[in-house]
Each structure stands twice: as C-alpha cells, then as structure tokens.
Amino acid sequence: MTTGDAGLGEEEGSVLLLTLGYVLLAVAVIFVCVCATDLYIAQKQLDALADSAALAGADGFTLQVEGDAVRAELSDAGVQEQAAALVAALPSDCELVSASTPDGVSARVTVAMTWHPPLLSPFVPEGVALESTATSRTALE
Numbered sequence: 001m002t003t004g005d006a007g008l009g010e011e012e013g014s015v016l017l018l019t020l021g022y023v024l025l026a027v028a029v030i031f032v033c034v035c036a037t038d039l040y041i042a043q044k045q046l047d048a049l050a051d052s053a054a055l056a057g058a059d060g061f062t063l064q065v066e067g068d069a070v071r072a073e074l075s076d077a078g079v080q081e082q083a084a085a086l087v088a089a090l091p092s093d094c095e096l097v098s099a100s101t102p103d104g105v106s107a108r109v110t111v112a113m114t115w116h117p118p119l120l121s122p123f124v125p126e127g128v129a130l131e132s133t134a135t136s137r138t139a140l141e
Contacts (some may be wrong), residue, residue: 053099
C-alpha cells in the first residue's frame with residue numbers, strides 16, 4: 001500500500017451526500033417555481049375576470065334623452081347587476097367585492113379570490129388573498 005492511498009477510506013461516500021443535498025435543493029426550487037407560476041397565472045386570470053366584469057357592467061347603461069342630445073348613463077344598480085351576472089356565470093371561486101360607477105360613465109369592478117398552491121410545499125404559504133380592480137367606460141358615438 002502506498003502512502004497516497006491511506007486516506008481514501010475516510011472520504012468514501014462524501015460525493016453521495018453532496019449529490020443528495022443538491023437534489024433536495026433542486027426539488028425545493030422546482031416546487032417554489034411551480035407555485036410562483038401558478039400564483040402568477042391565477043392573478044392574470046383574476047385580472048381578466050375583473051376586466052370582463054367591468055366591461056359587462058359598462059353595458060348596464062340607460063339612455064338619457066335631453067332635447068337632441070342622447071347620452072348613456074350608468075347607475076350603481078345596473079353595473080352591479082351586469083357584473084354579478086357575469087361572475088356568477090363563470091365556474092370559479094371568485095367573488096364580486098364591489099361594482100359601482102364613480103362618475104356615471106365608468107364602471108369600476110373589484111373581484112377577489114383566495115389562491116391555494118397546487119403542490120404541497122413548506123416554502124409557500126397555504127392561501128394568498130388576490131384582488132383585482134378594473135374600470136371600463138361607456139360611450140355613445
């Protein structure tokens with residue numbers, strides 16, 4: 001036996017522990033990335049729902065005729081009715097927080113939901129409250 005081979009027995013298997021540590025780290029990063037991507041997609045879907053509900057709410061106008069002028073006027077009840085109908089028709093767990101008209105020509109709608117991670121992970125919170133607000137204007141041309 002040579003003097004260079006004397007210490008090899010003590011270091012045997014140390015690469016296996018490093019490899020196992022890197023694999024665990026990689027799995028944790030993958031879980032967090034999957035959950036972050038799902039959270040991003042859920043927020044974008046909620047934004048799209050808020051946009052759609054605001055657009056539907058802007059269709060809840062009544063026509064006001066004053067002399068030769070005709071204008072579309074929104075009411076809080078009309079915006080609420082149209083937005084609630086759209087949110088109820090979609091198969092999601094979103095809820096309509098508010099729907100109103102701040103100025104009589106714009107519909108402002110706020111929707112909310114709670115996001116839950118798709119993968120069980122100790123690095124990601126269990127539920128995250130998401131909220132989105134959108135505004136749409138109505139106009140006669």
